[in-house]
Amino acid sequence: MRMDHCIAYLTYRAEWPVREELQRAMGSWVYGCDVCQSVCPLNQGRWREDEPAPWLEAVKPLLELEALARMDDETFRRRVYPLFWYIPEDNVARWRANAKRALRACGSNESRQA
Numbered sequence: 001m002r003m004d005h006c007i008a009y010l011t012y013r014a015e016w017p018v019r020e021e022l023q024r025a026m027g028s029w030v031y032g033c034d035v036c037q038s039v040c041p042l043n044q045g046r047w048r049e050d051e052p053a054p055w056l057e058a059v060k061p062l063l064e065l066e067a068l069a070r071m072d073d074e075t076f077r078r079r080v081y082p083l084f085w086y087i088p089e090d091n092v093a094r095w096r097a098n099a100k101r102a103l104r105a106c107g108s109n110e111s112r113q114a
């Protein structure tokens with residue numbers, strides 16, 4: 001594994017801005033792809049992404065790409081950051097930038113307006 005090419009690293013820890021070719025390779029991920037988490041033997045038999053996550057229901061609309069791309073700092077700090085405390089709090093702008101990149105990767109019209 002190349003840590004400096006890991007999507008999780010590139011989304012929040014790597015020097016900004018991330019090189020264009022790496023941004024293209026990140027696709028529509030707003031945070032790490034976590035394939036490594038899915039295949040890790042220690043995670044087998046744990047929560048799976050297709051199982052209900054009631055603790056996310058209230059904040060789900062805020063995690064849509066369009067919402068993240070336009071999110072104000074206060075909403076991020078109050079509603080989103082408590083769920084993603086492991087990502088530096090001062091990276092609100094990076095959340096927005098990652099969401100906009102993801103929208104572009106999806107070919108969304110919204111990305112041209114965000």
Ligand code: SF4
Pocket residue numbers: 001005006007008009032033034035036037
């Ligand atoms: S599988 Fe894991 S290590 Fe590889 S890019 Fe995705 S998040 Fe990073």
